[in-house]
Amino acid sequence: MPAMMRRRVDRLGRIALQAAYDAHVDAPDAPVIFASRYGDLGRSVELLTQLARPEPLSPTSFSLSVHNAIGALYSIARGDTSAYGAIAAGEETVEAAFTEACGLLSDGVPRVMVVVYDEPVPAPWEHFSRDVAFPHAWACLLSASTGADAIHLDCADAPATSPEAADLPADLRALRFLVSGASRWEHATGGRRWRWARNA
Amino acid sequence: MLELEQEIKRLVIETLNLEDVKPDDIDPAAPLFVEGLGLDSIDALELGLALQKSYGVVLASDSKENRRHFASVRALADFVSSHRTKS
Numbered sequence: 001m002p003a004m005m006r007r008r009v010d011r012l013g014r015i016a017l018q019a020a021y022d023a024h025v026d027a028p029d030a031p032v033i034f035a036s037r038y039g040d041l042g043r044s045v046e047l048l049t050q051l052a053r054p055e056p057l058s059p060t061s062f063s064l065s066v067h068n069a070i071g072a073l074y075s076i077a078r079g080d081t082s083a084y085g086a087i088a089a090g091e092e093t094v095e096a097a098f099t100e101a102c103g104l105l106s107d108g109v110p111r112v113m114v115v116v117y118d119e120p121v122p123a124p125w126e127h128f129s130r131d132v133a134f135p136h137a138w139a140c141l142l143s144a145s146t147g148a149d150a151i152h153l154d155c156a157d158a159p160a161t162s163p164e165a166a167d168l169p170a171d172l173r174a175l176r177f178l179v180s181g182a183s184r185w186e187h188a189t190g191g192r193r194w195r196w197a198r199n200a
Numbered sequence: 201m202l203e204l205e206q207e208i209k210r211l212v213i214e215t216l217n218l219e220d221v222k223p224d225d226i227d228p229a230a231p232l233f234v235e236g237l238g239l240d241s242i243d244a245l246e247l248g249l250a251l252q253k254s255y256g257v258v259l260a261s262d263s264k265e266n267r268r269h270f271a272s273v274r275a276l277a278d279f280v281s282s283h284r285t286k287s
Contacts, residue, residue, distance in 0.1 A: 006219070007217040059249065060246050
């Protein structure tokens with residue numbers, strides 16, 4: 001990304017963009033879904049703090065505080081006019097992103113890139129969620145397949161459960177399933193049970 | 201005035217996160233926007249805010265006037281030195 005655009009991007013955006021640039025190399029025409037549970041929440045804290053003081057709001061922060069700002073900058077930097085999406089779906093953000101990707105694939109797009117990124121919820125809201133313990137980003141290219149290595153994802157109603165104690169944020173548990181070769185992973189959250197399976 | 205120009209260059213670099221740009225890289229007479237340094241309209245707003253905070257200058261909404269004040273670092277220094285209410 002040109003330095004004149006990159007200068008406006010914070011840590012979270014930078015790691016998301018790094019993942020996007022790296023993964024996109026193999027399919028530069030693939031439409032992109034940016035998925036983040038909390039997004040760039042630090043900017044919202046900054047803006048609300050300025051508003052409460054009251055101080056004038058930073059126009060740069062304001063322009064970048066929307067959830068699709070990182071994807072938008074990326075598309076501008078690449079001069080790319082293909083489809084871009086920005087998703088936030090709480091604990092189910094990865095599943096929502098993959099569902100959206102499946103929609104695009106079934107429309108006939110050969111490959112879709114999904115970029116997932118999050119960082120810890122900033123003070124003073126950190127007590128609302130400590131699920132994201134560290135900043136991270138990953139990206140992958142998806143294509144439709146019925147072959148031996150195909151991944152199957154479906155969703156069923158399940159009795160509401162309290163969140164499972166987990167060693168990693170949900171998106172990284174999904175990534176672990178994707179790269180580990182494990183045959184299945186179930187992700188129960190709220191009233192739903194997402195079932196990830198390989199060779200299904 | 202030279203000192204104020206240097207100060208404004210540092211303010212521009214710091215406020216707009218101009219990576220890898222040093223005060224000496226900025227020609228005080230060169231355009232700040234589009235050509236020259238290549239800043240855009242969001243930068244203009246951000247810079248206006250920083251000038252207001254640092255020097256107490258208030259920018260009118262008259263875009264013609266502002267265009268003149270924001271033409272270059274030198275023009276900004278002229279504007280600040282004649283309108284500042286904070287030292």
